[in-house]
Every structure is written in C-alpha cells, then in structure tokens.
Amino acid sequence: IQEPQLQGQDTGMQCEDDRTGIGVETLKRAFLDNLFYVQGKFPALATKHDYYMALAYTVRDRLLQRWVNTAAIYTQEGSRTVAYLSAEFLMGPHLGNNLINLGIYNQVQQAMTELKLDLKELLAKEEEPGLGNGGLGRLAACYLDSLASLEIPTLGYGIRYEFGIFDQLIRNGWQVEKTDKWLRYGNPWEIARPEWAVSVKFGGRTEAHKNAQGRYRVRWIPHKVVLGIPYDTPILGYKVNTANTLRLWKAEAPESFDFEAFNRGNYYGAVDQKVTSENLTKVLYPNDETYEGKQLRLEQQYFFVSCALQDMLRIMLRQKLPLEQFHEKFAVQLNDTHPAIAVAELMRLLLDEHEMDWEPAWEITQKTFGYTNHTLLPEALEKWSLKLFSSLLPRHLEIIYEINWRFLEQVRHKFGTDEGRIGRLSLIDENDGKFVRMAHLACVGSHKINGVAALHSELLQKTTLLDFYEFFPEKFTNITNGVTPRRWIVLSNPKLTNLITSCIGDNWIKHLEDVQRIETYAEDPGFQQEWQQIKRENKVNVAEILLDRTGVKVDPDSLFDIQVKRIHQYKRQHLNILHAITLYNQIKQNPNLDITPRTLIFAGKAAPGYYIAKLIIKLINSVAEVVNKDRDIGDRLKVVFLPDYNVKNSQPIYPAADLSEQISTAGKEASGTGNMKFAMNGALTIGTLDGANIEIRNAVGAENFFLFGLTTEDVGALRLTGYRPREYYEQNPQLKQAIDQIASGYFSHGDRSLFKPLVDLLLDKDPFMLMADYQPYIDCQQQVSQTYRDRDRWLQMSILNTARMGKFSSDRAIREYCQQIWKVQPVPVQLAAEKTGDG
Ligand code: C3B
Missing domain, CATH: 3.40.50.2000 (Glycogen Phosphorylase B;)
Structure with a gap:
C-alpha cells in the first residue's frame, strides 16, 4: 500500500489549487473562501459553527477529489x-477522522491557530x-x-x-x-x-x-x-x-x-x-x-x-x-x-x-x-408474525414458503423424516402462533x-x-471483531500516538501487529515515565470533563475504573455498583483504611422501554450521591455517571482508563469492542471469560489480565442444578449488607420501594448470576488495587496490553472477511494528477 501522493507543494513559486492543496497557506485561503462563499459570512459575524462548516467544506473538497477518482476507477474496471x-x-464525527486519514491534521491545526481559532473547539461543534x-x-x-x-x-x-x-x-x-x-x-x-x-x-x-x-x-x-x-x-x-x-x-x-x-x-x-x-x-x-x-x-x-x-x-x-x-x-x-x-x-x-x-x-x-x-x-x-408479514410483504411470504419447502425437502433427504428437527429448522415458527424466523432465512x-x-x-x-x-x-x-486504530488511538489519544511513533515509526497505524515492537520498552524507566505522564494528562482531561458535565470533582491520581457501554442486565453494571457499595462500607467501618483511591466512571444509554436498565442508572446515581458527599470517604472513592454517552463523548474516555470493566455473565456478550478500545489505550481489563475477553487475555497474557467469575460451562451447570441466589446473600455478610442498604432506602432517602424490583430480581431469579460472581469479583478487584500500588508493575502491564493488541485492529478482521467470505481484492486508486505526472 502506497503512501498518498498528495498534490502540490507550498513552494511559494507555484500556487496550489485551493480545492486540493494541503499547505498551510492554501488551507487558510480555502477556509476563508468557504466561510464567504458557502456560509455567506465574514469573520466579524461568523459563529463557531460557521467556522466549523467552513472547515468541513474545506476538508470535503479534498475528499471529493479522491471520491470522484475512486468512483471513476470502480466504474471503469467494473470492480x-x-x-x-x-x-x-454509528459513524461518529467525521471532521477529525477525515483530517487523520487525509494526513493533514497538523497543517489544519496550524492554519486554524494562525487564524486565531482553536481546532479543538471547531471539532466540538460537529453534531455526531x-x-x-x-x-x-x-x-x-x-x-x-x-x-x-x-x-x-x-x-x-x-x-x-x-x-x-x-x-x-x-x-x-x-x-x-x-x-x-x-x-x-x-x-x-x-x-x-x-x-x-x-x-x-x-x-x-x-x-x-x-x-x-x-x-x-x-x-x-x-x-x-x-x-x-x-x-x-x-x-x-x-x-x-x-x-x-x-x-x-x-x-x-x-x-x-x-x-x-x-x-x-x-x-x-x-x-x-x-x-x-x-x-x-x-x-x-x-x-x-x-x-x-x-x-x-x-x-x-x-x-x-x-x-x-x-x-x-x-x-x-x-x-x-x-x-x-x-x-x-x-x-x-x-x-x-x-x-x-x-x-x-x-x-x-x-x-x-x-x-x-x-x-x-x-x-x-x-x-x-x-x-x-x-x-x-x-x-x-427477530421473528415477524405471519399476519403482519403477509399484510406488508405478500409476495415475499410466497417466496419464503417456496424457499422453505425446497429447504425442508433437502433436510428430509439428509436426515429422514425427523419432525422435531424439521420443526426446529423451518423458516416458519409454529410453536405459539406463526412467525417468520429471520435468522433462519x-x-x-x-x-x-x-x-x-x-x-x-x-x-x-x-x-x-x-x-x-x-x-x-x-x-x-x-x-473476531476489531476496531479501527485510526479513530480509537490516533484521533482519541494523540499523545500516546506520538510516543509510540517516536519509538517505532508510524507503520503501526496501518499494521497494528507492528505495535508489538514497543514491548522492548515495557521495562524502560524513561519510556514508562512518559507512558505514565500521558495517562495522567488524559485523566486530567477527563477529570475536567466530569467536573464540567456533572459537577463532581475527582482526583486524577486515583485509579480510573471505567465501565462505558449500553446499560443492560447481562453487562452487569449493577455488579460494578455492588463493588462501589462494598468499598464504601469498608471505609465507613474503618475510617483510616488505607485503600487504593478509585474513581468509578459509568456511562451508557438504556433503551427507553427497558425499566430495569433505567433503574440501574438511577441506582448508580443514587449511590454516587451518597458516596461523593460523604466526608469520611473523601478522595478515596468517587462514583460518577457521565451523561449522553456517544462516539464523540467516548473518545477522551478510553485513553484515560486505568481499568476497563468487561464483566458480562459468561456466554452472554457476543464479542464486545469497547474491551478492545480500552486495552489498546493501555487500560488493564477486569473481566470474565466472555466474548472477545478470552482472546484479549490470550493475546496480552494471563498475567496481564484480571480474570474472575463463572465460565460458560459453570453458568450452564449451576442453572441445571438449581441456582439459588438468596443463599449467596445469606451466607455473605458484605453482600448482604450492600443489598440490604439498597433495599432499606439507604441510597434513596429512605424510600424502600424505589429499588425493590431490582432487589427482588437479584434475590429470587438473578438471571445473570451476580450473586454467584460477587465474591470472586470483589477479590479480583482487591488484586487490582494491590497491583496498582506497584507502579512499575502496573506500567509494564499497561504497555504490554497496548503492545499485544495488534490482532484487534478492524484491518485484520476485514482481511479475514475478504479472504474467507467475500473473495475480494484491493483496487488501488491513483489520482488523475499522479497518472499524468503533472500538478
Ligand atoms: C453487539 C454485541 O452485543 C457485542 O457483543 C458485539 O461486540 C457487537 O454487537 C458487534 O459485533 N450487538 C449489538 O450492538 N446490537 C445487537 N442487536 C446485537 C449485538
């Protein structure tokens, strides 16, 4: 894969094209031109949003040159x-990403600075x-x-x-x-x-x-x-x-x-x-x-x-x-x-x-x-009732019947008339009403x-x-899923990007396997020092965001323990909050307790109709309210819920994490991708043997991963032998205390009814087995706290996590799709100017 041959140079001798040039002077000229001709504004009247738009159009012009050429080549070659x-x-904001992919982030930043504008502020104007x-x-x-x-x-x-x-x-x-x-x-x-x-x-x-x-x-x-x-x-x-x-x-x-x-x-x-x-x-x-x-x-x-x-x-x-x-x-x-x-x-x-x-x-x-x-x-x-399906897509239902008839004939041919099997394979579910099964189709x-x-x-x-x-x-x-290192390292964590690049060059951005080469620095005190410094600056940044959005002041030197993802019972944000309550109780019982200070950060949306998930959000905020204002606790524990989690708001989060929470019940999380974003940015994972956690642990090494909890087999076996969540509660005083506090209104101004549905669910059914995983989780968190106190060990683990995440680039995943499933080859694109050799 070639480096791009970007057109023109700002030599001063030859003037760049304002729509394609990438020199700082050209970019400034193009930007002001777009402000005038697209936004219809001059600087004195322009808002931040006008400036954002002018910059977006400036960048878009540079994209269009490549887009039109790409379309021309695909059409010509029938690719x-x-x-x-x-x-x-879920694309996230385009501007920053396009600056990275065009390779003009620095020039644009300089151009904006020279125009007395702050690129960061303009990037923040984009609606995702x-x-x-x-x-x-x-x-x-x-x-x-x-x-x-x-x-x-x-x-x-x-x-x-x-x-x-x-x-x-x-x-x-x-x-x-x-x-x-x-x-x-x-x-x-x-x-x-x-x-x-x-x-x-x-x-x-x-x-x-x-x-x-x-x-x-x-x-x-x-x-x-x-x-x-x-x-x-x-x-x-x-x-x-x-x-x-x-x-x-x-x-x-x-x-x-x-x-x-x-x-x-x-x-x-x-x-x-x-x-x-x-x-x-x-x-x-x-x-x-x-x-x-x-x-x-x-x-x-x-x-x-x-x-x-x-x-x-x-x-x-x-x-x-x-x-x-x-x-x-x-x-x-x-x-x-x-x-x-x-x-x-x-x-x-x-x-x-x-x-x-x-x-x-x-x-x-x-x-x-x-x-x-x-x-x-x-x-x-997904399954659609035949009534709905036939009223909306009558022809498709006929076709599905024909597909099904022919398919089930083949099944009979291979397995004989096994009506149970045929019923299970049929595209039509006839168990309880009639439905079209989309996964079968x-x-x-x-x-x-x-x-x-x-x-x-x-x-x-x-x-x-x-x-x-x-x-x-x-x-x-x-x-196995992957994530793009362009958005999730280069754009989100520029400081780490510069450190890595200064050591091993920038090839890792395209070939993440190469990031392995920083392993040789894992125990280098100078490198560790810089690594720690960058993490600290990223944490200071998030501390400012938290203060601004929630009013909660957190200590950047505390362990940043982060769980960000959709709120769902199987993801077990409520297990995490039980840990918060446990730490709180430990400090309350022993006010001089020397524990590793922690900041627990949560973010994520609940589906509007998912009552229990919304109650979990309320519980997190209720616990936060009690913990954060308790003077006995001080800076040793803070709990924060950052509102409106989305791609834009998530970008500063991953680089600021010390600990990544990946604590779903084994067998429930198909893969997870947040787990990858955290580890790439040097967070250590506390997690179950679920989804891609297993492969992440294999890649980074068991000694660099905090594992706890039931395995998928354990979950199945426990379910079969009869799972009785209440027994864990009755036999574990710490757990009992935490649950009793939630039930008694300790976190809800005495209101005992508020969290009752959640408490009842946990004690009677506990479909995601929090009760069984509670103590192993608490013990594992204790190990995390211990390890964090050994600064050198922690830094080494952190560096090794980043170094060994090469496999989890979406480039690797896409190469596999191309080879195994799509059978498709790259079609390189040259710009017209490159082919004729003139500017
Ligand atoms: C998610 C799964 O829950 C994740 O484990 C997985 O990493 C991602 O997909 C990507 O594969 N998922 C989702 O977000 N929405 C669904 N409807 C189903 C799965």
Whole structure:
C-alpha cells in the first residue's frame, strides 16, 4: 500500500489549487473562501459553527477529489464490490477522522491557530450522526474505515434516520430522553443523489399473469409506494486515495403534494401521504438487542434493503454486466438479521422483475449473501408474525414458503423424516402462533455464517444454530471483531500516538501487529515515565470533563475504573455498583483504611422501554450521591455517571482508563469492542471469560489480565442444578449488607420501594448470576488495587496490553472477511494528477 501522493507543494513559486492543496497557506485561503462563499459570512459575524462548516467544506473538497477518482476507477474496471447492509452505522464525527486519514491534521491545526481559532473547539461543534445503538452500529463504522484503508471497493447501505439515537439527560438521577436533531444545522458530509431514487412497494396483493413468452409469472400489486432517495457520504481510507461510499436512504412520497386533494379543498389531506411516507425513516429504534414486533421497523428494514438491491442492479446495468453475474459483482453482507429480508427481495427482483427462473436465481442469491450473527440473546432474535408479514410483504411470504419447502425437502433427504428437527429448522415458527424466523432465512440464503468472537461462534454452533450447523457445517466460520486504530488511538489519544511513533515509526497505524515492537520498552524507566505522564494528562482531561458535565470533582491520581457501554442486565453494571457499595462500607467501618483511591466512571444509554436498565442508572446515581458527599470517604472513592454517552463523548474516555470493566455473565456478550478500545489505550481489563475477553487475555497474557467469575460451562451447570441466589446473600455478610442498604432506602432517602424490583430480581431469579460472581469479583478487584500500588508493575502491564493488541485492529478482521467470505481484492486508486505526472 502506497503512501498518498498528495498534490502540490507550498513552494511559494507555484500556487496550489485551493480545492486540493494541503499547505498551510492554501488551507487558510480555502477556509476563508468557504466561510464567504458557502456560509455567506465574514469573520466579524461568523459563529463557531460557521467556522466549523467552513472547515468541513474545506476538508470535503479534498475528499471529493479522491471520491470522484475512486468512483471513476470502480466504474471503469467494473470492480468486485462489497455491499455492507446494516440498519445502523454509528459513524461518529467525521471532521477529525477525515483530517487523520487525509494526513493533514497538523497543517489544519496550524492554519486554524494562525487564524486565531482553536481546532479543538471547531471539532466540538460537529453534531455526531448517531445512526446506531451501540456495538453493532459502531462495528459497521470501523469496518467501513478498514475497507477503505485496505482499498476494497465498498458500498455501505443503510437508513438516513432523521432522528438518531436519543440524547440522554440525567434528571434527579433518572435517564430522560431528548430527540436527536442531528440534521438541524445541515450536514456538510453528505450529497443527495435524487437522480438515483428508487420506488419501494408495500402491502396489496399478488396475481399471476402470462409474460410475452406465454409463461406464468407473478405480479405484485402494492397498496402503497414510497420513494427512496440516496444520500452519499464519502468514506476515506487512511493515507490512501480510496474514498468509498456510505449510501443512506431517506423515504419520501412519490408525489409530495396531492393536487387533487388540494383542489378539493383538503389541504391537510394533500400532505398526508408525504407525512406518512416520510415517517418511515424518521427515527432509529432505540432498542439494543431486543426486537420489538413493530410494523414500522419491518417497513424500515424492507425499505432500505429494497433500495440497496435495486441500486446494485442499476449499477450492473450501467456497467453492462449480465444479471447472472450478480454474485460476481457484489458480495453482500447482512449485518445481523435486520437486513435478512434481502434474501427474499433479491429472489423477487430476479424472478418477477427480471424473469429469471427459480434455480439460477436461488444459486445467485446464496452465492451473494453472507450473514453475521451478533448475539445469542433470545430476546434479540427477530421473528415477524405471519399476519403482519403477509399484510406488508405478500409476495415475499410466497417466496419464503417456496424457499422453505425446497429447504425442508433437502433436510428430509439428509436426515429422514425427523419432525422435531424439521420443526426446529423451518423458516416458519409454529410453536405459539406463526412467525417468520429471520435468522433462519439468513442462514438458508447465505453461503457463509459467522459469529463475532471465538466463543460466540462456538456457542452459535452448539446452541442457537446447532441444527443448521449439523445440516451445512461448511457454511460456519468465526471472524473476531476489531476496531479501527485510526479513530480509537490516533484521533482519541494523540499523545500516546506520538510516543509510540517516536519509538517505532508510524507503520503501526496501518499494521497494528507492528505495535508489538514497543514491548522492548515495557521495562524502560524513561519510556514508562512518559507512558505514565500521558495517562495522567488524559485523566486530567477527563477529570475536567466530569467536573464540567456533572459537577463532581475527582482526583486524577486515583485509579480510573471505567465501565462505558449500553446499560443492560447481562453487562452487569449493577455488579460494578455492588463493588462501589462494598468499598464504601469498608471505609465507613474503618475510617483510616488505607485503600487504593478509585474513581468509578459509568456511562451508557438504556433503551427507553427497558425499566430495569433505567433503574440501574438511577441506582448508580443514587449511590454516587451518597458516596461523593460523604466526608469520611473523601478522595478515596468517587462514583460518577457521565451523561449522553456517544462516539464523540467516548473518545477522551478510553485513553484515560486505568481499568476497563468487561464483566458480562459468561456466554452472554457476543464479542464486545469497547474491551478492545480500552486495552489498546493501555487500560488493564477486569473481566470474565466472555466474548472477545478470552482472546484479549490470550493475546496480552494471563498475567496481564484480571480474570474472575463463572465460565460458560459453570453458568450452564449451576442453572441445571438449581441456582439459588438468596443463599449467596445469606451466607455473605458484605453482600448482604450492600443489598440490604439498597433495599432499606439507604441510597434513596429512605424510600424502600424505589429499588425493590431490582432487589427482588437479584434475590429470587438473578438471571445473570451476580450473586454467584460477587465474591470472586470483589477479590479480583482487591488484586487490582494491590497491583496498582506497584507502579512499575502496573506500567509494564499497561504497555504490554497496548503492545499485544495488534490482532484487534478492524484491518485484520476485514482481511479475514475478504479472504474467507467475500473473495475480494484491493483496487488501488491513483489520482488523475499522479497518472499524468503533472500538478
Ligand atoms: C453487539 C454485541 O452485543 C457485542 O457483543 C458485539 O461486540 C457487537 O454487537 C458487534 O459485533 N450487538 C449489538 O450492538 N446490537 C445487537 N442487536 C446485537 C449485538
């Protein structure tokens, strides 16, 4: 992979092009020009936001040069392309990332300084596109970065939600949701392409008709039609010229204004259709890992999938490729089951709209799709009632029946008539009402099925998808998740980036395996000193943020113990808070106790309808209130909940962590990706043998990882022999005291009813086995505290964690997808100017 050949030099002799040049003088000129001609402002009247926009357009111009060239090359070469279908893309702010990937961060910083502006302040002005809930959406964003950086032709397809994930406020300790109006001030990173709009049908009925050759075909007469308008965002790779496309679809009415209704005097009726059509892409469903059988959600899924596949067909026709080559032109990845309807939709397009026969259409379909499963949680498995499904997608249901009939015939052929097995494998669930099982459709319609960490893939094959594994084991594989070091180290932690680069050069940014080379410095006192200094500065930064956003003052020299992620029972934020209460009680009982001072930081959103998760947020804040104002406790313990966790707010967090909390019940977290971001930035992990924790521990070494808790086997065995959580409570005085305090109103101004649902749940059912894991967790935390006191040992462990995280770059994950699933090669992009050799 070549370094980019950026055009022009600021020699003073030759003037750079204002739209592409990257010298400081050129950047300043371009910036002021954009302020004037795009924002329509001059400096005296400009707001910070105007300056942000002017800078965004300055950077966008430099992207466009690469984007247009990339599109030209892909079109000219008819390149094999990855289409990544995802209902969520949690991209985070674009500006900073684009500066890094263009390699112009320093020049731009200097240009802004010379104009008496602060780049940091301008970066803070960007509204982040929060078009995702959590891990799954952010993984899609990391993968787009790696795909572009590895020069793989890619289209990301998704939904342009007008309102993304809600903004979280904390009022009186409770989560309050606020609409995310991210498009309010415009979005400089997208370009609408109304010329490529497509129509999407819904509802109605089907009928048979004879085609020109006298053969029967099916026609779908819909009840309504919605237009899909694509909005494109360039996704630039790191120091390459490749700029791929994220294409998000917005729903509009075909005729935005019904003149007939208007002429009848019905003004509201005239805009009705516009309103209902646009509702389709209004808002992201804020549920993480729980499906809700809502019609609008199925409409969203079908809408973007149909838009995407029609768009791919358009591209094939324009490139004059025969449709029989669909699977050669496109490798389509289904990011969980949200886009699984694509299997039936591609069949429909090939059969009904392009008059292909079933067998070739089915062969193409299966060769086209790959399916990534992201969770084993039963509440996440999507199934749609036949009633809803048939009313919305009548033709697709017919196709699914046909797929199912043919599939079950093969099952009978292989296994004989084993009705139990057939019932379990069927695409239709008939156990309790009738439902279409989306995971089954995805499995049958794909040639590869992958889990997202070794343990997760193993459990998929042994449990959730066992019957499919027995039927076609060759389809199954594992690809452990990864995260992009560009956003999660270079952009988030510039100081650490400079230290590493000063020792081993900057090749590690593209090849994270290389970061291993800092291992030789792990015990070097000078290096350790600098490592510690950087961590401290990053902690001071977060301490300032916490003070600003929560009013809580924390000690940057205390151990920063951080858990940031969606709030979910299986992730066990409440186990962490039991530790906080235990520490508090220990200090209260022995006021002179010499403990390692800690700051416990929490952040994360709860799904608005997830009552227990919201109660956990309230509990964290209630414990924080008592602990933080207790004079006996002082600086030895602080508990803080940072509101509105999102990509932007998370970037300073990972670099400031000493300890990363990855404490899910074994077997529940498919992979985790926050665990990787922390360890890359030198945090040590306290964690269970769950998801990618296992692989992280193997990579960094067991001696550099704080392990505790039940294994997946233990969890299963304990469940089988009868788990009685109350016994742990009764037999453990520390645990009993903590739970009794919560129940008695100690943290809720005497209110005994507030946390009762949570307490009852823990004592009676405890579905995630906090009671069983409590003491091992407390003991392990004690070890953490001890180790932290040995500064040299801790620093060595911290350095080794970063050094050994090479495997967890999303570049490695994407290389595996390319080789094992997509069979796609890089297509390097040269700029026109490079090819002709002139400026
Ligand atoms: C998440 C899982 O919970 C994480 O373990 C995993 O690291 C990420 O996906 C990425 O693979 N996940 C999610 O965020 N939303 C879902 N609906 C399902 C899984």
